[in-house]
Amino acid sequence: MRIAVLVKQVPSTDKVKMDEETGTMVRSAMDAELNPLDLYAVEEAVRAKEKTEETEITVISMGPPAAASAIKEAIAMGCDKGVLLSDKVFSGADTWATARTLSSAIEKIGPYDLIFAGERATDGETGQVGPSVAAQLDMPVLTYVSKIREVNGARIVVERAVEGGHEVVEASLPALVSVVKEINEPRIPTLKGKIRAKQTEVPVMTAQDVGLDAAHAGLLGSPTRVVKVFYPSLSRNGTIVDGRDPERAVNALVQFLKDKALV
């Protein structure tokens, strides 16, 4: 079986800082890591490999050259190899342009029986890239997958976390599966895995390599724009009920809840 995992490098969750004036994220190369939600996709792929003989996992990411370290993190966990899609013309891509770049690469280096993606990236928070890749590759997409029940050569059966319960869905392969946190507990890489990852070369594919022209990639190829990023304003004008006279305080609280139609 051939598996691909789509990953993204994001700013480390403990180091995210916002520029108060411009409303943009302050980034530096040192403070980046593999998107924490992608770890579940990587883990699920590695588990599938452990169950099925002759399975090969390729990690694919679009990003700056430094994003190779995110791919190596996935290799350290047990993936076999990686490809980094990196080109100046890819920068500024929205979710559609990102998905187009990823799917063009997959068409070049694929086909894959199964493509895994995380639920969303912790920086952009859109959750659109995985499904969009599936749409552009015209394959079934299974989102919010919380359990893989069965995979065989031709089909996959999964459980999806939906409001109020789980849905069991069957799809034909190839398919794209985006997973939620409940699906597994990502492993911590071993030293041997880390050494292997360090020794693994991650080839870079440019726009030309994936067969895209500049008009269909990056900012130019993006139909949407982030117009403004701002902090939501918080207003907590609390009411303090004076508790020195308990009976009056309780009556005041009950009245407040009634007024707000909360009881």
Next chain:
Amino acid sequence: MEYSKVTPAIVDELKAIFGERNVLTDPEKLEAYASDEAGKQWLHMPEVVVKAENEDQIVQLMKLANREHVPVTPRGAGSGLAGSCVPVYGGIVLSMEKMNRILEIDEVNMVAVCEPGVVTNDLCKAVADKGLFYAGYPMSVEESYIGANVVTNAGGAKVVKYGSTRSHVLGIECISATGEKLVLGGKRRKETSGYSLLQLMVGSEGTLAVVTKVIINLTVPPNMTVDLLVPFANFDDAVKASSNVIRTTKVYPITMEFMDIFSVKTTVEHLKLPAFPAQDQAAAYLLFTLEGKNQDELDELAEKAGTACLDMGALDVFVASTKTESDKLWTVRQQMPSVVLEKFPHMLAGDVVVPRSEVAEFIVKARDIMTKYPDLQLFFFGHIGDGNIHPNILDKESRSNQAWIEYSEKVYGELCMLGAQMGGTVSGEHGIGLGKKHVLSQALGEYPIALMRGIKEVFDPNGILNPGKIFDLK
């Protein structure tokens, strides 16, 4: 020691000093100030609790307490394990919870000036925002107060590299037991001016003076770190590896922790956490943090130390290089003390420290001693890198509280004497308080205790400040 009771007139006077809202007499509220993290085994109700907001109130309090001969027990967050903040003779508990301001982060002198009730983790975060680093890291970092870290000379996981709290204290302001203000040390970095009263205060467990302000040394943060979790199928292999890895590779860690499988499984199951790596094959783990200038250096150190562990019988080496991964490991280690204390009401939190070279032999001999007591279980987790391996003792039977205290203290005394004979001592970081008093005099002998008692008398002639701790007053 005999003390006077807190009378209604004294309560009125306390209300005049501290304000009505800062004086508690309701028994339900007092109960929260009657014990520490070690639980109900040392439960002594205060007669009244006062919450100080400034040092003048403490001056007045100490004068009143001396005049009325009422004991005063200073208290931080109550996260201690030796009963140091338990009001064993009742009287007044002086809570520092409201003196909780970070007064200054001085970037030129690289110090933080704090009131004693600042939660240590809040201080860590505040200095990190300025690109600075506080190197103290007690396991209770999220609850305990910096002032209490100072007066107990708190240790923790990073002592192996950075030293205990003592190494980070540059200045203390305090009110002596007789109500005199003392300014010790300051923002200066050097001092050879007479006896160091500053260092005398550190670790004095609030028996000499009440700390009202601390000046804490800051440094620059480590560049990059990585955590290695190393499971061993054989318990003794893990213990031996702890000292041999440092000796053979010269890779010096920021932390090096030891956890036996009992401690790990108890914590993981109690907190309903996902299974720990290799928990079905491991008998014990080492967990250590390495620091490097850049990724390449860090990789090299991790490979060196990790490969050495594998050569010494490790099952595997797990490398946590992101915060997500690191938190998974450290949550288990950090929560371990509170989980075992919560789960087992009759547990003695051991605190023996020996030179690193003696740890392996100490553990072998400690286990030998414990074969005499099949009704007790011995288990270990602790700071093996600095030799402070906590030999914890657990009651397998349901004894009464008093019977447990007497029995466990007797058995722990044997472990302490073993440690003392091997160049160690009875408490590495928990302090003496009530819990280790009986073993301190055994281990040190009479003369050092007599000197300490003499010092206590100079500071506190009436014996009213945190009496009954470290040693008995005569």
